[in-house]
Structures are given as structure tokens and as C-alpha cells.
Amino acid sequence: xxxxxxxxxxxSLLLGTQAQAGNPDRIGEAGATHLLIxxxxxxxxxxxxxxxxxxGLEAMRFNVAGMVRSDNxxxxxxxxxxxxxxxxxxxxxxxxxxxxxDAAISATIMSFDMGDFYTTTEDFPDGTLGxxxxxxxxxGVGFAYAFSEFTSGGIVVRLVSESIADMNASGVAIDxxxxxRSGEQNRFKLGFALRNIGPAMQYSGNGIDFRATEDGVLNPxxxxxxxxxxxxxxxxxxxxxxxxxxxxxxxxxxxTLAGNFLSNSFGRDNIMxxxxxxxxxxxxxxGGFSYEQDILSEADASxxxxxxxAGATFQLPYGDAKNFGIDYSFRSTFNKYSxxxxxxxxxxx
Numbered sequence: 001x002x003x004x005x006x007x008x009x010x011x012s013l014l015l016g017t018q019a020q021a022g023n024p025d026r027i028g029e030a031g032a033t034h035l036l037i038x039x040x041x042x043x044x045x046x047x048x049x050x051x052x053x054x055x056g057l058e059a060m061r062f063n064v065a066g067m068v069r070s071d072n073x074x075x076x077x078x079x080x081x082x083x084x085x086x087x088x089x090x091x092x093x094x095x096x097x098x099x100x101x102d103a104a105i106s107a108t109i110m111s112f113d114m115g116d117f118y119t120t121t122e123d124f125p126d127g128t129l130g131x132x133x134x135x136x137x138x139x140g141v142g143f144a145y146a147f148s149e150f151t152s153g154g155i156v157v158r159l160v161s162e163s164i165a166d167m168n169a170s171g172v173a174i175d176x177x178x179x180x181r182s183g184e185q186n187r188f189k190l191g192f193a194l195r196n197i198g199p200a201m202q203y204s205g206n207g208i209d210f211r212a213t214e215d216g217v218l219n220p221x222x223x224x225x226x227x228x229x230x231x232x233x234x235x236x237x238x239x240x241x242x243x244x245x246x247x248x249x250x251x252x253x254x255x256t257l258a259g260n261f262l263s264n265s266f267g268r269d270n271i272m273x274x275x276x277x278x279x280x281x282x283x284x285x286x287g288g289f290s291y292e293q294d295i296l297s298e299a300d301a302s303x304x305x306x307x308x309x310a311g312a313t314f315q316l317p318y319g320d321a322k323n324f325g326i327d328y329s330f331r332s333t334f335n336k337y338s339x340x341x342x343x344x345x346x347x348x349x
């Protein structure tokens with residue numbers, strides 16, 4: 001009874017949330033858009049299409065319900081060169097542990113390395129005031145539970161932090177998801193995930209303060225004034241995905257096809273298609289494509305990261321059904337930059 005109520009609660013959250021989706025008129029209105037970025041090398045290789053069957057730690061980014069479907073504890077590190085040539089790197093680290101056969105918990109941290117920026121003001125526009133480094137970080141804690149062999153659900157609470165030299169903003173985002181699998185050898189997979197639900201964020205700090213002037217001359221008797229800063233919403237999305245293991249060989253080799261529909265509250269909807277071939281769980285090759293309307297138009301496309309992607313994994317088994325893997329993925333950016341490269345390592349123990 002408790003399992004049924006918990007499952008119904010998550011379904012109500014997923015399907016009953018009144019989020020206006022797929023609205024191109026709202027492009028650019030949301031903040032904290034780094035919550036939409038997948039920093040992991042393995043799952044990004046097939047364009048994030050496997051919402052229905054993604055498992056292990058990387059499920060935290062797509063559908064947390066899949067986290068419990070991995071039997072081992074995991075440590076994962078990934079480094080992403082975001083928009084090759086822009087000198088932006090993303091470092092991500094996570095750890096997942098099984099609490100029991102039916103429950104798992106994990107924690108992840110994702111942080112941007114943007115380098116140093118020159119500090120400028122109206123009075124000193126030449127950057128002689130030194131440098132600062134922007135900070136975009138989110139930290140997530142997730143819990144997933146398998147209600148049965150076929151159904152699992154989970155929830156993530158993520159702390160979001162953004163800052164520049166003299167301003168900062170912080171907030172909380174919540175994800176929830178459900179996965180269902182059935183058929184012979186659980187070949188068919190279905191998943192729903194609602195992500196980035198939370199209160200609006202707002203910047204504060206000394207950067208919005210100023211002293212009154214008269215004819216360009218600072219008035220020494222004037223008080224410091226504070227500008228009004230508008231709050232911004234989180235970039236909430238809804239993922240609906242399906243997957244099917246087309247081929248499962250007796251030696252453990254497998255070929256899987258997957259698709260995902262992403263309903264975007266602050267942009268155009270996306271359709272992702274992907275596939276993965278696994279040879280004895282040692283070598284995995286994957287590819288995918290993320291489509292949105294006007295994908296090839298520089299003026300109208302809402303996401304430069306849409307388009308084809310590809311990736312590979314090589315992992316060595318050790319111990320009792322445990323693996324050490326190296327992952328790589330590439331995502332096209334349609335000549336606007338030189339693509340997105342991710343490299344990661346994963347240790348199961």
C-alpha cells in the first residue's frame with residue numbers, strides 16, 4: 001500500500017504539474033540553465049535519449065529512478081570541454097551506494113571552470129582593477145527505490161549556486177522520476193522524469209548598489225542606493241522516454257534503441273533518438289541525435305548543443321561482476337563552435 005501511494009505521488013508530480021512546455025516565446029526567460037547540461041561522458045554519447053533505461057549514478061541527470069537499477073556502488077568523474085574553443089570546462093564528480101537490494105542513494109557535484117575575467121567599471125573600463133572568476137555550481141542528493149522488479153521511482157534535491165565578483169544567487173531544484181520495464185528479459189523500458197522544479201532565484205550583493213551622483217560628480221552626502229533585481233525561474237523540463245533491447249545475445253552482447261521527448265518550459269521541445277551496442281559489457285559504442293525546430297538556423301535555434309552525438313566506453317571487469325571503465329563522448333554544435341568533448345572514468349565496487 002505504501003509503495004502504491006508513493007508511486008501515485010510521483011506520478012501526480014510528473015503529470016499534474018502545470019508547466020507551460022514547448023513555448024519558444026519564453027526562450028531566455030529562465031536562469032540557472034546549467035541545470036540542463038549533461039556533464040557525464042557515458043550517457044551524453046547517445047544524446048540523452050535513454051531516459052527510460054538509464055541506470056547507475058548518471059541517472060541523476062535524466063531519470064533518478066534508474067539509479068537503483070545498478071547493482072554495484074559507483075564512483076564517477078567526468079570532465080567536459082564545453083564548446084571547444086570557448087575555454088569553458090565542466091568538472092563533475094559523484095558517488096552512488098546501495099542501501100539495500102531495493103534502495104540506493106547518491107550525491108553529485110558539478111562545477112564550471114570559466115577562467116578569469118577582467119573586472120571593469122564605468123570609471124575603469126580597461127580592466128585595471130584585477131580579475132575575478134565566475135562560479136556556477138550545483139550539488140545534488142538523490143534517492144531511488146525499486147517497488148518491484150518492474151517499477152522504480154526516485155527524487156533528487158539539488159542546491160544551485162551562481163556568483164560573480166560582487167553578486168550571487170542560490171536556489172533549490174527538485175527532480176522526480178519513474179521507470180517501468182517489462183517483457184522477456186525486461187527488454188521494454190518506459191520512463192517519465194520531471195526536472196528542475198523549485199522557487200525562483202534572485203541575485204543580490206554589492207553589485208546592485210550605487211552612490212547617487214549630480215552631473216557625473218559623486219555626492220558625498222548621498223546614501224548608497226540599491227537597484228531592484230528581477231527574480232528568474234528555473235528551467236523546468238519533462239522527459240518521456242522509451243527503450244527496447246532489440247538484440248540480446250547469449251554471450252552478453254546487446255543492441256538497444258531508445259527515444260525521448262523533452263518538453264521544455266522555456267524553449268522549444270526536443271526529440272532525442274539513440275542507440276547503443278555493447279560487446280560482452282566490455283566495449284560499448286553509442287550514437288544519437290537531438291532535434292528541435294529550426295535546428296540549423298543560427299538566428300532561430302534555441303540550443304547550440306542540439307544535433308548528432310557519439311560515444312564509446314571501454315571497461316575492464318575485476319572482482320565479482322565489478323568494472324573499471326573509461327568513457328568518451330562528442331556532441332556536435334553545427335559549426336558554431338568545435339563541438340563538445342567529454343571524458344570520464346567510472347569505478348564500480
